[in-house]
Amino acid sequence: MTHSIASPLAAAVADHPGFLSPTGVEIAFVLVGLATLGAAVITVTTRQLVHAALWLVVALGGLAVEYLLLTAEFIAWVQVLIYVGSIVVLLLFGLMLTRAPIGRSPDADSGNRWVALGVALAAAAALVWIVVDAFRTTWIDLEGPAQGSTAVTGAFLFRNWVLPFEALSVLLLAALVGAIVLSRKHDTDAAVRSAPDTAARRDQGRSKGEGPGKEGQS
Amino acid sequence: MNDVSDVALRLAIVFVVFLVAPLLVGQTEHKVMAHMQGRLGPMYAGGFHGWAQLVADGVKFAQKEDVVPAAADRRVFQLAPAVALLPYLLVLVAIPVGPGDGAVGQVVDAGIFFVLAVMGIGVLGSLMAGWASANKFSLLGGLRTAAQLLSYELPMLLAAASVAMAAGTVSLTGILDAFAWWWLPWQIVGALVFFVAGLAELQRPPFDMPVADSEIIFGAYTEYTGLRFALFLLAEYAGIVILCALTTVLFLGGWHGPFGADGLGWLWTLLKTALLAFVVIWLRVSYPRLREDQLQKLAWTTLVPLALAQIALTGIVKVAIN
Numbered sequence: 001m002t003h004s005i006a007s008p009l010a011a012a013v014a015d016h017p018g019f020l021s022p023t024g025v026e027i028a029f030v031l032v033g034l035a036t037l038g039a040a041v042i043t044v045t046t047r048q049l050v051h052a053a054l055w056l057v058v059a060l061g062g063l064a065v066e067y068l069l070l071t072a073e074f075i076a077w078v079q080v081l082i083y084v085g086s087i088v089v090l091l092l093f094g095l096m097l098t099r100a101p102i103g104r105s106p107d108a109d110s111g112n113r114w115v116a117l118g119v120a121l122a123a124a125a126a127l128v129w130i131v132v133d134a135f136r137t138t139w140i141d142l143e144g145p146a147q148g149s150t151a152v153t154g155a156f157l158f159r160n161w162v163l164p165f166e167a168l169s170v171l172l173l174a175a176l177v178g179a180i181v182l183s184r185k186h187d188t189d190a191a192v193r194s195a196p197d198t199a200a201r202r203d204q205g206r207s208k209g210e211g212p213g214k215e216g217q218s
Numbered sequence: 219m220n221d222v223s224d225v226a227l228r229l230a231i232v233f234v235v236f237l238v239a240p241l242l243v244g245q246t247e248h249k250v251m252a253h254m255q256g257r258l259g260p261m262y263a264g265g266f267h268g269w270a271q272l273v274a275d276g277v278k279f280a281q282k283e284d285v286v287p288a289a290a291d292r293r294v295f296q297l298a299p300a301v302a303l304l305p306y307l308l309v310l311v312a313i314p315v316g317p318g319d320g321a322v323g324q325v326v327d328a329g330i331f332f333v334l335a336v337m338g339i340g341v342l343g344s345l346m347a348g349w350a351s352a353n354k355f356s357l358l359g360g361l362r363t364a365a366q367l368l369s370y371e372l373p374m375l376l377a378a379a380s381v382a383m384a385a386g387t388v389s390l391t392g393i394l395d396a397f398a399w400w401w402l403p404w405q406i407v408g409a410l411v412f413f414v415a416g417l418a419e420l421q422r423p424p425f426d427m428p429v430a431d432s433e434i435i436f437g438a439y440t441e442y443t444g445l446r447f448a449l450f451l452l453a454e455y456a457g458i459v460i461l462c463a464l465t466t467v468l469f470l471g472g473w474h475g476p477f478g479a480d481g482l483g484w485l486w487t488l489l490k491t492a493l494l495a496f497v498v499i500w501l502r503v504s505y506p507r508l509r510e511d512q513l514q515k516l517a518w519t520t521l522v523p524l525a526l527a528q529i530a531l532t533g534i535v536k537v538a539i540n
Contacts, residue, residue, distance in 0.1 A: 050349055054294065057342065074388075077331035085338025086371060092345050093364035102291045102352050150328045150388050
């Protein structure tokens with residue numbers, strides 16, 4: 001990212017590669033970035049729901065290629081594994097389970113689109129600004145050995161960033177437990193079983209006209 | 219220039235293996251299934267025991283009309299077979315068949331992640347086919363495919379993670395370099411979980427609920443004919459080859475063997491892969507299809523706990539050794 005976004009000021013610093021003679025990797029980076037951006041725009045503008053999910057695959061795959069070009073091999077494959085392999089499949093599963101018409105969906109639009117555009121632009125501007133500000137003078141040597149290899153990433157993650165990593169996993173665990181709790185609430189079977197005995201008996205008696213001895217058959 | 223020709227040669231070899239190995243598995247399946255069921259199988263095409271049957275099938279598929287249903291989503295429908303098939307070709311590039319860097323298409327640093335990630339993409343092809351066919355049976359097949367993938371991806375990853383922990387690396391060549399014979403009993407539970415979950419991911423019997431031909435008429439592939447259907451079949455058999463080769467590399471020691479370590483390593487890999495492919499065929503003949511709830515139950519209540527137990531065991535032994 002730093003190559004294409006960093007300001008010209010940084011490029012003017014001596015010893016650093018400039019923008020006037022881009023290498024093949026940098027050209028590829030920009031081209032893949034443009035393709036990714038295009039796929040992302042189509043994802044949010046298309047009126048065909050499943051097509052949006054499939055364009056999302058292209059956008060996420062493009063991001064993985066960008067990671068590869070920045071020598072972050074491990075991150076790239078994790079991106080493919082988690083996002084393309086699992087999240088999108090989950091998304092498609094949800095679409096197929098509820099509503100996935102072939103062709104355009106006239107109601108696949110929202111009155112909030114201009115607000116959404118504003119929020120997206122603001123978020124993008126903030127992210128770009130942070131990245132530019134943080135990595136202004138950092139350059140990655142694309143020619144040498146990979147600096148984003150698994151060993152390097154692992155050592156970096158578990159030496160410098162253990163605490164945020166563990167905090168994130170606790171957050172995910174909480175989300176997991178929360179999801180289970182939420183889904184159990186609507187499970188009438190479980191509700192009857194966990195409800196007080198009298199309530200279950202009363203329900204049973206109402207539906208079957210019989211007293212005790214029949215509960216647990218729900 | 220030498221580098222270029224070297225890479226080209228490797229890719230050409232991988233491509234030829236990709237085209238030939240699935241056909242070999244398919245022909246073996248014809249004959250093995252036939253003999254297990256007390257018949258002969260194909261006997262005429264090619265003369266000797268019907269060896270050219272699959273070639274003849276391929277010619278037949280190529281002659282058929284390429285039909286796209288009127289209500290289908292044309293582009294997605296036509297793209298789906300390619301999405302199902304190409305990931306397996308990419309995976310094959312990263313699988314080492316012998317010792318050293320010379321016997322693998324391309325050394326990938328994060329090999330396990332690469333292989334599992336790219337294999338997961340292949341399922342998108344089935345989902346696209348199921349949705350784009352504009353057919354209720356196809357949509358049901360697609361749904362079942364997605365549900366099956368979501369539940370079996372986890373135990374597969376956990377089992378692979380156990381091996382990565384044992385070897386201390388996620389590179390496939392690195393894992394093979396670290397392998398010792400006692401890993402076999404140590405990782406046997408992980409191996410079983412990986413193999414079973416892989417079978418489910420390939421939708422092979424007894425996990426062929428998504429393509430159950432007797433109830434939903436081949437699921438996502440109902441509307442496909444001709445070459446595109448052949449591509450889906452090819453993807454299934456390529457998947458068998460990949461799964462067996464991966465299980466061999468991760469759990470059975472790949473090119474390690476009791477003897478002939480220098481020069482004959484690739485033979486061990488091929489032998490173990492072929493043996494596992496035979497087991498895949500054997501399971502198809504001998505087990506009835508699992509019902510959807512049985513499928514989910516097996517994944518969540520048997521395979522995931524087993525994989526977690528294997529990871530715990532791996533960790534304990536690893537610490538004890540150190």
